Amino acid sequence: MAVLHTTNKSPLQTRDLESCLRLTRPGCGILLLEDAVYGALKSTEAGARLAEAAKDRRIYVLGPDLAARGFTPEEVIAGVEVVDYGGFVDLVAEHHHVQAWV
Amino acid sequence: MTAAVALKDKEVAVDEEGYLVNLADWNEDVARTMAADDNIALTGNHWEVINFLREYYAEYQVAPAIRVLTKAIGKKLGPEKGNSKYLYELFPYGPAKQACRYAGLPKPTGCI
Amino acid sequence: MSDTEAGEGGNRKVKRFMIVNRKAPYGTIYALEALEVVLIGAAFDQDVSLVFADDGVYQLKKGQQTKGIGQKNFSPSYRALGDYDIEKLYVERESLQARGLAPADLLVPVRVLGSAELSVLMDEQDVVLSF
Numbered sequence: 001m002a003v004l005h006t007t008n009k010s011p012l013q014t015r016d017l018e019s020c021l022r023l024t025r026p027g028c029g030i031l032l033l034e035d036a037v038y039g040a041l042k043s044t045e046a047g048a049r050l051a052e053a054a055k056d057r058r059i060y061v062l063g064p065d066l067a068a069r070g071f072t073p074e075e076v077i078a079g080v081e082v083v084d085y086g087g088f089v090d091l092v093a094e095h096h097h098v099q100a101w102v
Numbered sequence: 103m104t105a106a107v108a109l110k111d112k113e114v115a116v117d118e119e120g121y122l123v124n125l126a127d128w129n130e131d132v133a134r135t136m137a138a139d140d141n142i143a144l145t146g147n148h149w150e151v152i153n154f155l156r157e158y159y160a161e162y163q164v165a166p167a168i169r170v171l172t173k174a175i176g177k178k179l180g181p182e183k184g185n186s187k188y189l190y191e192l193f194p195y196g197p198a199k200q201a202c203r204y205a206g207l208p209k210p211t212g213c214i
Numbered sequence: 215m216s217d218t219e220a221g222e223g224g225n226r227k228v229k230r231f232m233i234v235n236r237k238a239p240y241g242t243i244y245a246l247e248a249l250e251v252v253l254i255g256a257a258f259d260q261d262v263s264l265v266f267a268d269d270g271v272y273q274l275k276k277g278q279q280t281k282g283i284g285q286k287n288f289s290p291s292y293r294a295l296g297d298y299d300i301e302k303l304y305v306e307r308e309s310l311q312a313r314g315l316a317p318a319d320l321l322v323p324v325r326v327l328g329s330a331e332l333s334v335l336m337d338e339q340d341v342v343l344s345f
Contacts (some may be wrong), residue, residue, distance in 0.1 A: 019236065019268050022308065025333045056340055099234075099342040161295035163286065167257055170297045211253040 006096035006101065008034035011046040020039055020101040021049065021062065026056035029095060030089050033062040034079075037069060040076045054079035062088060107135050121203050128206030136204050140195070146203070148192055154178065155205040165207040168198040228339040232259045235270035237345060239289070240280065243259075245273045246288055248345035253291075256298035263302035264295075265332060266324070267309045270345075274305070274320040292322050306332055 005024055011017035017039050020030060030053070032040050039046045040061040053059060060082045063073065066082065073082045083091065092098055105120065106113040114127040120136070122128060133152055137144045144152075154175060158166055166174060168186075176184020183189075189197035198210040233252055237244040255262055266274055273289070280287040290331070295303070303324040310326060317326055327335070336342060 015268065016236075022329045023267065023306070023333045023336065025330075025337065028337075031284075096337075097340065097342060098342050099336065101236075102344050158294075162290045162297075164253065164291045164294045166294070166297065167253070169257065170294075174297055180239055211250060 002029060002095055004029045004031060004091050005046050006031045006033060006098060006100050007036045007039075008100075009034075010035040011039035011049045011050075012044060016101045018048070018049070021053050024057065025029045029058045029060065029091060031060040031062065031083070031091060033065050033088075037065045037071070040066070040080050041071060042075060042077050051079065060087070060091060107132060107139070109135055119203075119209060121209055125206055125208075132206060133204040140200075145192075148201075148204075150176065150179065150183075151192060151197070151201050152205045153187065155201055155207060158209050159199045159205070165202045165210040166198065167210045168196065171198045171201075171210075215338040228259065228261050230263070230338065231255060232263050232265060232289060232339040232342045234265045234267065234336075234342060234344045235273055238269040238272040239278070240283065240285055244345040246286075247271070248343075249288060249291055251343065251345075252295070252300060253298060256300055258318045262300050263304065263335070264300065265306070265336075267306040267332070269309075269313075271305055271309050271315060271320075272314060274322060274324065275315070276319055276321045289321060304332060304335065311345070 003024070005020050005028060007016045007020050007030070009016045013035070017036060019030070024030065038044060039050055040059070041047060050059060054077060060083050061076055061080055063082045063084050066073070066076070076082060105116045105118060107116055109131050114132060115123040117123055122132070134144055137148070140146075153172070155165070158164070158174065172184055172186060172189060174184075175189070186197070189201075193200040202208070202210050233248055235245060235248050239245040252262060252264060274292060275289075278287050278289040294303070303322060305317070305320070305324045305326050307326050307328045317324060
């Protein structure tokens with residue numbers, strides 16, 4: 001079973017997401033939550049890198065964190081799935097373990 | 103901080119488990135007094151372990167856990183001393199915990 | 215209370231634990247906390263490996279002198295890990311290179327692995343703790 005990676009810092013501010021992408025393999029899941037949701041937006045400089053990663057990894061973004069920051073699922077990069085808290089729990093249960101890139 | 107070990111001329115502060123609060127407060131009198139409070143008179147064999155621990159801490163900044171202490175003592179002082187039985191006879195309350203306390207070190211890391 | 219030797223509890227399954235260190239020492243408490251976790255965890259006879267990546271590689275830099283900042287220099291403790299039977303220390307090559315460091319700059323012998331090899335190792339773990 002694959003590993004679920006989580007990251008919670010804005011990729012415009014820290015390099016956590018970049019390290020996560022560098023040290024993960026195709027097939028894994030990556031969930032962006034809290035301030036990391038900015039990384040899932042089409043509009044930012046970080047977007048292109050994530051769009052590239054979404055080709056061979058399953059990328060998720062936590063909807064409530066997105067909404068809290070004033071963004072909608074329409075503004076999220078194509079190929080990135082928006083999940084709610086229930087979906088977060090399902091992801092954790094489906095994966096072998098969770099690795100947090102804090 | 104309420105606890106202290108009373109020496110002849112002064113008191114040194116210890117934590118609730120009896121470990122020195124300030125490592126720099128240590129001297130041989132501190133060790134002797136702590137041991138006397140446990141009804142133990144320190145012998146050359148005790149000092150060998152206490153001094154070993156102080157050297158280990160100076161080198162690595164770690165108060166070694168029992169398993170590590172036993173192995174390291176064995177390496178330095180030979181197998182007849184690097185075993186639990188020998189060390190427990192010297193320090194019946196648990197060699198690492200008790201000897202680290204007398205040696206003025208923090209409670210061993212990895213000690214459960 | 216006696217400090218009996220841990221890990222004699224019979225047939226418990228040995229799990230593979232990986233501690234991932236990604237923070238520089240002293241600026242935050244993460245590095246020291248990770249080290250404490252490693253030393254405590256070693257008492258339970260598990261398969262423990264350490265990864266140093268990103269600024270975490272600075273934890274292993276030789277010649278740390280902390281007198282001037284009034285903090286404990288815990289870098290010598292990495293050299294005691296062998297006594298705790300922790301021998302799997304991995305450093306990410308990309309992180310090392312990005313900081314202009316070479317294995318000779320580090321205070322313990324480590325295995326330098328590329329990110330692709332490291333990501334395989336991470337996938338094989340039972341538990342990964344990030345600091």
